[in-house]
Amino acid sequence: MPQNRTILHVDLDAFFASIEQRDHPHLRGLPVIIGGKPDQRGVVSTCSYEARRFGVRSAMPLTEAYRRCPHGVFLPGDMAKYRAASRQVFAIFHRFTPAVEPISIDEAFLDLTGCTGLFGDPETIARKIKELIVKEVGITASAGIAHNKFLAKIASDLQKPDGLVWIKPEQVEEVLHPLPIERLWGVGPKTAAKLNNLGIRTIGDLARFDQQLLARALGAVTAQQLHQLANGIDQRPVLTQDEIKSMGHEHTFAEDTADLDQVLAVLLRLSEKVGRRLRREKLQGRTVALKLRYHDFTTLTRHASLREATSLDQDIYQASRKLLLKVYNGQPIRLIGVSVQNLSRGAIRQLSFLDDATHAKQKKMAQAMDQIKNRYGENSITYASGIDLISNRPDNEP
Ligand SMILES: [Mg+2]
Secondary structure: OOOOOEEEEEEEEOOOHHHHHHHHHHHHHOOEOOOOHHHHHHHHEEEOOHHHHHOOOOOOEHHHHHHHHOEEEEEEOHHHHHHHHHHHHHHHHHOOOOEEEEEOOOOEEEEEOOOHHHOOOHHHHOOOOOHHHHHHHHEEHHHHHHHHOOHHHHHHHHHOOOOOOOOOOHHHHHHHHHOHHOOOOOOHHHHHHHHHHOOOHHHHHHHHHHHHHHHHHHHHHHHHHHHHHHHOOOOOOOHHHHHEEEEEEEEEEEEOOHHHHHHHHHHHHHHHHHHHHHHHOEEEEEEEEEEEEEEEEOOEEEEEEEEEEEEOOHHHHHHHHHHHHOOOOOEEEEEEEEEEEEEEEOOOOOOOOOOOHHHHHHHHHHHHHHHHHHHHHOOOOOOOOOOOOOOOOOOOOO
């Protein structure tokens, strides 16, 4: 992943509450709390900045919000209305780039790398998007610009509401290092407590901390991920909605082949690539799809449903191998592809009681290989039979 990307993170300000204040002018300037009546079970979904001044926060129990802000205006919220507004906002994003990754109803990443020539520099684009949201949707948004997703998200939060912050590469340390470690992706209360025990309170503390000691406390994979983030390194690509629905790789053979061993070796390598991307994006999928194109361009796709969602290379390989062996007709193959669909967010699944030591081993192996690849590059390690068959042959659709 090149480091010269330009990523924009846009986050609507107090979204649900802002929509209510937009539609009901008498609510402007008042603490508006969306989620339900103060005596109801349940939590605050959004609150206006006026309510935040009283210590009300998202995800706080409504009863607690009432205790802190008894004069607040408590509303149940209107999801249909919010969804309509969200669609308008996303339509604005798509006027600038197709590379839009929705994070939630009010938040998205945009990869501006390819579109600055057309619309101006990143700051101009961010300003235009913010203006269009005010003009067409009637609410404000905060924007963050940086060379990766993590920093762009940090940036959008620095001057909320209605903010616009660009973190340049030379400013990373200055901006990032004073922030508390809880601001790192993947640091929840448990990890934060462990880090505090090591004397690590800020992102800067973590960035300077000895990596081996950190690995001993958190495990090698987490330690490395956090250490990279703390140093402002994040290689995750912006994934559009379509890419999130499925993730796959294909390979066109330099010469059509009927050598099944060769085809399986490629399939293993492709499964490995797909698994790695899934794990990197913290995605897992329940459907494995195999695409097969014969020498005469006959193309077929077959799907297999898994018992549980996975991001493990071996699960993907075994499922796609089964599909291949079932459909293969002995004709020379031109292209093979494997993808995982039906994706959901989440780390590598917890091992259930049905999972045996084999799965634990596979999970460990995948993590170890990811780590080596993170350090030494994509081609540094592979499974024994996954020989690389480099091909630049274009695959033209029939
Ligand atoms: Mg928001």
